[in-house]
Amino acid sequence: MTEHQTVGIVMIEDDEGHARLIEKNIRRAGISNGIRHFTDGGTALDFLFNAPDGPALNGPALILLDLNLPDMSGTDILGKIKAEGSPLRRTPVVVLTTTDDKIEIQRCYDLGCNVYITKPVNYESFATAIRQLGLFLSVIQVPEIEA
Amino acid sequence: MPETRVKLTTNNRPIGRVLLACMVLGFASLIAAGFAAAWLTGQNQEHTRWVNHTYEVELAIAQASIAIEQGETPRRGYLITRSPIYLATYRANRAKQPEILARVARLTADNPAQRANYAKLTMLVADLQRQRDLTVSLVEQGRGREAIAEFFTETGARRMNKIRAVARQMADAERRLLTIRDADQTRSLRAFYIVLGIAGLILLFVAVLSVMTVMRYTRDLTRSRDSLNTLNETLEEQVIERTKDLSLANDEIQRFAYIVSHDLRSPLVNVMGFTAELAATVTPLEELLARAEEIAPDIVTEEARLAVREDLPEAVGFIRTSTQKMDRLINAILKLSREGRRVITPEPLDIAELVGTIKGSMQHIIDERGASVSVAGTIPTLTSDRLAIEQILSNLIENATKYLKPGRPGVITVTGVEERGRVLLSVADNGRGIDIRDHSRVFDLFRRSGTQDQPGEGIGLAHVRALAYRLGGTIDVASELGEGATFRLNLPKILTTQDLKA
Numbered sequence: 001m002t003e004h005q006t007v008g009i010v011m012i013e014d015d016e017g018h019a020r021l022i023e024k025n026i027r028r029a030g031i032s033n034g035i036r037h038f039t040d041g042g043t044a045l046d047f048l049f050n051a052p053d054g055p056a057l058n059g060p061a062l063i064l065l066d067l068n069l070p071d072m073s074g075t076d077i078l079g080k081i082k083a084e085g086s087p088l089r090r091t092p093v094v095v096l097t098t099t100d101d102k103i104e105i106q107r108c109y110d111l112g113c114n115v116y117i118t119k120p121v122n123y124e125s126f127a128t129a130i131r132q133l134g135l136f137l138s139v140i141q142v143p144e145i146e147a
Numbered sequence: 148m149p150e151t152r153v154k155l156t157t158n159n160r161p162i163g164r165v166l167l168a169c170m171v172l173g174f175a176s177l178i179a180a181g182f183a184a185a186w187l188t189g190q191n192q193e194h195t196r197w198v199n200h201t202y203e204v205e206l207a208i209a210q211a212s213i214a215i216e217q218g219e220t221p222r223r224g225y226l227i228t229r230s231p232i233y234l235a236t237y238r239a240n241r242a243k244q245p246e247i248l249a250r251v252a253r254l255t256a257d258n259p260a261q262r263a264n265y266a267k268l269t270m271l272v273a274d275l276q277r278q279r280d281l282t283v284s285l286v287e288q289g290r291g292r293e294a295i296a297e298f299f300t301e302t303g304a305r306r307m308n309k310i311r312a313v314a315r316q317m318a319d320a321e322r323r324l325l326t327i328r329d330a331d332q333t334r335s336l337r338a339f340y341i342v343l344g345i346a347g348l349i350l351l352f353v354a355v356l357s358v359m360t361v362m363r364y365t366r367d368l369t370r371s372r373d374s375l376n377t378l379n380e381t382l383e384e385q386v387i388e389r390t391k392d393l394s395l396a397n398d399e400i401q402r403f404a405y406i407v408s409h410d411l412r413s414p415l416v417n418v419m420g421f422t423a424e425l426a427a428t429v430t431p432l433e434e435l436l437a438r439a440e441e442i443a444p445d446i447v448t449e450e451a452r453l454a455v456r457e458d459l460p461e462a463v464g465f466i467r468t469s470t471q472k473m474d475r476l477i478n479a480i481l482k483l484s485r486e487g488r489r490v491i492t493p494e495p496l497d498i499a500e501l502v503g504t505i506k507g508s509m510q511h512i513i514d515e516r517g518a519s520v521s522v523a524g525t526i527p528t529l530t531s532d533r534l535a536i537e538q539i540l541s542n543l544i545e546n547a548t549k550y551l552k553p554g555r556p557g558v559i560t561v562t563g564v565e566e567r568g569r570v571l572l573s574v575a576d577n578g579r580g581i582d583i584r585d586h587s588r589v590f591d592l593f594r595r596s597g598t599q600d601q602p603g604e605g606i607g608l609a610h611v612r613a614l615a616y617r618l619g620g621t622i623d624v625a626s627e628l629g630e631g632a633t634f635r636l637n638l639p640k641i642l643t644t645q646d647l648k649a
Contacts, residue, residue, distance in 0.1 A: 017417030068413070098412050121412055121474050123423040
């Protein structure tokens with residue numbers, strides 16, 4: 001990410017603990033972008049598409065998405081983001097979830113997810129994975145939003 | 148779902164028994180009728196013989212009468228003509244008489260009344276004959292005159308009448324007998340016909356009964372066959388239906404296991420993550436404590452020292468081991484549920500070769516534990532999933548080497564037999580055995596049996612059973628404590644993809 005300050009990270013994760021651990025490890029990788037955290041799909045979608053400071057109306061973003069959410073399935077959110085005509089369809093989405101089901105992974109890529117990462121249960125691996133994701137985030141290019 | 152129950156007809160047995168009894172009775176009557184008819188035929192023959200006898204007697208009497216009458220004609224001829232022709236005829240006739248009379252005597256020997264008549268007859272005949280002989284001999288001597296005088300004086304005609312009367316009497320007696328015997332004969336004949344008629348009726352009855360019995364049994368057989376056919380036809384449907392239900396239930400369980408394990412994993416990530424974070428905080432705290440001890444020992448309390456150096460690391464350690472164990476258990480469930488989702492690919496397997504491979508892969512463990520693994524006899528070939536069978540057998544063999552009886556070298560034998568389209572594989576050991584109470588428990592997840600002196604989570608046999616079910620098979624154990632155990636795997640000889648859930 002070349003324009004560090006302008007790319008916001010939107011994290012949709014229902015588990016506060018996971019969110020905290022993810023944030024900690026992303027920070028440890030040296031990523032200082034702002035992270036907005038949502039614990040349910042409805043609020044997150046509202047922010048993404050409608051909020052004045054949200055990515056649809058205000059600059060590029062990167063989305064970290066968990067598939068197991070209380071109010072809706074993560075794949076539904078993914079589908080809405082990547083839908084034809086969506087202003088966010090080019091926004092990179094990293095699915096970060098506990099599910100390692102083959103079919104689920106296929107479905108996510110079919111829907112247009114850019115990266116799929118399974119959360120390792122072992123914390124060492126978890127921390128390593130997230131740090132590596134952080135390093136990855138620091139080098140990828142995020143497209144501008146076409147209003 | 149539609150239930151098809153077909154009952155085989157067994158409720159008409161009493162009727163069948165009655166029918167059978169009737170038939171036996173009918174045949175017995177028929178045999179009795181046969182005997183009666185035979186006896187009556189004998190009787191009839193006897194009667195006929197007697198009737199014939201009577202006719203014979205009548206004939207004999209008539210012949211005797213004729214002979215006696217005929218004797219008179221040549222005598223008179225000779226008396227008148229003195230021609231030797233008459234004399235010869237007279238002599239011939241006379242010579243014939245005793246024989247004819249003897250015949251009458253012989254035939255009437257059984258009848259006292261006739262005997263008396265016969266005595267009278269012979270006396271009269273003898274008298275007559277003497278008179279005749281006298282006249283004839285007078286003529287021969289040339290005393291024709293005397294002979295004719297004699298002829299005139301004799302009472303020939305009277306005597307002749309008497310003889311005729313006696314003969315008639317005898318004939319009448321015989322005729323009476325004939326009437327009686329005729330009646331007897333008619334009676335026995337009638338009895339014979341009656342018996343014959345009855346026998347005919349019985350025969351008809353038995354025939355009808357037989358036909359009825361045969362028809363009844365044929366009908367029963369047809370019905371049974373139809374029932375069996377229906378059963379056969381619906382059996383497949385029922386099996387398919389049940390299999391569908393079963394695989395639905397199985398799917399449900401798989402899904403459940405999967406969801407549960409995932410949902411359990413999520414909080415576990417937190418527990419483990421924050422425990423690691425907590426553990427990481429110990430280092431700066433430790434450094435702080437060390438520096439405090441160095442710079443300002445008076446502010447370091449014993450409590451703080453204990454908290455940082457002992458309580459905190461101990462708590463973190465316990466949390467770590469527990470969460471690691473929980474992680475292993477959840478992973479086991481996940482592995483089981485994943486195994487259920489794996490695509491099964493049946494292929495022909497050489498079990499002996501497979502056992503050899505397994506043996507090779509765990510040779511160091513087998514040697515270390517002092518056991519030997521062998522295949523006894525020939526094992527029938529099997530078409531099934533290679534990986535699943537390999538996992539089942541290696542689990543069973545590994546278990547067998549694990550639970551040996553101390554002081555007894557382990558002998559593990561794999562055998563196999565084919566039985567009605569299925570293959571029974573057995574893995575037998577001479578180890579410590581399993582208590583009968585635990586025979587079904589050992590296949591449950593996280594359950595173990597006997598002394599807990601070996602590492603393990605109680606997953607292996609649960610996995611084995613899940614795999615066996617997956618392959619359309621079953622598994623059980625035969626064992627006694629201290630006497631070794633035999634795990635028996637029952638698998639379809641040829642696993643088709645239709646046997647698996649769609």
